[in-house]
Amino acid sequence: MLQQTRTEAVKGYFRRFIEELPTISALAACPPDRLMKLWEGLGYYSRVRCLQKAAGQLCTASGASEPKLPASAAELRRLPGFGPYTAGAVASIAFGECVPAVDGNALRIYSRLCADGSDIAQECTKKAFTAAYQAILSDENRQAHCVPGIFNQALMDLGACICLPKNPKCAECPLAPFCKAYAAGTQDNYPVKGKAKARKAEARSVLLLRCGEYTAIRKRPPGGMLASLWEFPNAPGAWEYCAEAMGLPPGDILSAAPAGQHTHIFTHREWVMQAWEIKLCRCTALPGLLWVTDKELESYAIPSAFAWCKRSGGD
Ligand code: SF4
Structure with missing residues (x-):
C-alpha cells in the first residue's frame, strides 16, 4: 500500500483491509469486486491485483491450511508485485535477511553521500548503488554491528525526514561528517535524474446517465488501466x-447539462474530464450497462478517476 502513497493516506485503508482479510488464505479467497472496493480510492490498483495473485500462488504451492510468506528476498521476488525494493524491505525487516531495500530515498542519499552524478533513472545506476549498499550491509553484518532491517528503516527515515529531496536538513544529519556533497556544499546538485517522458493529456467526456433515481455504470475491461473497476x-x-459510440438512442435523451470538470493524473497520461448529466426518459438497456440507485452505487468500486462525478452530478 505504501508504494507511491503517503503513510497518512494508507493508515485507514490498511486497518480496514487487515481486519477483513487477516490471512493470506482470506486474501486469496476474497471476491475480486469486494477486493477492489476495499482498495477503492487508493489508486494503483495493480498493487492489489498482484497481492491477491501472490496470495493465490502461495496457497496453491503450500500444503498447509495457512501458507507462510517466504523469508528470503530471492523467493519473494518470484511472487507477483514484489520488486527488488519490496522484497528487500520485507526480507530484511520481517526476517532479518542481509539485503538492502533501495528506493528513491536510498538512491538520493547515496548519490549525495558520494557526490555521485550518475543518473538515478538509469537501471545501471540503480544496480551499482544497490551493490554498494549490499557491500556496506554485508561488511557491517560480518562485524555484527548491523541489523539489516534497522539499517534499511534508518535509510527510509533519513530520506523521509532529513535528507529531503529539497532543502535537506544537513545540520541535523548523522551522516554529515561522511557526506561528500555536504562537504562541497553541492547537496542540491544530487541526485541527477534524467527527465521522465511528458504525460499525454486527453480530453474525455463522462456521461452521468440518469433516469429518476437510477444512474448507469459499467465495468471496465479486464486488462489495461483501471482493469475490472466500475x-x-x-x-x-x-x-x-x-x-x-455506446449506442444511446438520441430519442431517449431529455436533456444534457455540464456537471463538473476534473483532471486526473496517471503515471504516463492525464485525463482532462468534463462530466455531463444526461437525463433519459427510460433506463435504456445497452450491453454492459448497469442501472443502480445512489445507495447501490456505494457497493461498487469506483476509482478516484470517476469518484468525483458521484458528487458533482446528482438529482
Ligand atoms: S549531510 Fe545532507 S546531503 Fe548529506 S546525507 Fe545528510 S542530509 Fe543528505
Whole structure:
C-alpha cells in the first residue's frame, strides 16, 4: 500500500483491509469486486491485483491450511508485485535477511553521500548503488554491528525526514561528517535524474446517465488501466460522440447539462474530464450497462478517476 502513497493516506485503508482479510488464505479467497472496493480510492490498483495473485500462488504451492510468506528476498521476488525494493524491505525487516531495500530515498542519499552524478533513472545506476549498499550491509553484518532491517528503516527515515529531496536538513544529519556533497556544499546538485517522458493529456467526456433515481455504470475491461473497476460511461471527445459510440438512442435523451470538470493524473497520461448529466426518459438497456440507485452505487468500486462525478452530478 505504501508504494507511491503517503503513510497518512494508507493508515485507514490498511486497518480496514487487515481486519477483513487477516490471512493470506482470506486474501486469496476474497471476491475480486469486494477486493477492489476495499482498495477503492487508493489508486494503483495493480498493487492489489498482484497481492491477491501472490496470495493465490502461495496457497496453491503450500500444503498447509495457512501458507507462510517466504523469508528470503530471492523467493519473494518470484511472487507477483514484489520488486527488488519490496522484497528487500520485507526480507530484511520481517526476517532479518542481509539485503538492502533501495528506493528513491536510498538512491538520493547515496548519490549525495558520494557526490555521485550518475543518473538515478538509469537501471545501471540503480544496480551499482544497490551493490554498494549490499557491500556496506554485508561488511557491517560480518562485524555484527548491523541489523539489516534497522539499517534499511534508518535509510527510509533519513530520506523521509532529513535528507529531503529539497532543502535537506544537513545540520541535523548523522551522516554529515561522511557526506561528500555536504562537504562541497553541492547537496542540491544530487541526485541527477534524467527527465521522465511528458504525460499525454486527453480530453474525455463522462456521461452521468440518469433516469429518476437510477444512474448507469459499467465495468471496465479486464486488462489495461483501471482493469475490472466500475466507471461512468466515458470516451475521448465530445459527449455526443460518447453517447453515439455506446449506442444511446438520441430519442431517449431529455436533456444534457455540464456537471463538473476534473483532471486526473496517471503515471504516463492525464485525463482532462468534463462530466455531463444526461437525463433519459427510460433506463435504456445497452450491453454492459448497469442501472443502480445512489445507495447501490456505494457497493461498487469506483476509482478516484470517476469518484468525483458521484458528487458533482446528482438529482
Ligand atoms: S549531510 Fe545532507 S546531503 Fe548529506 S546525507 Fe545528510 S542530509 Fe543528505
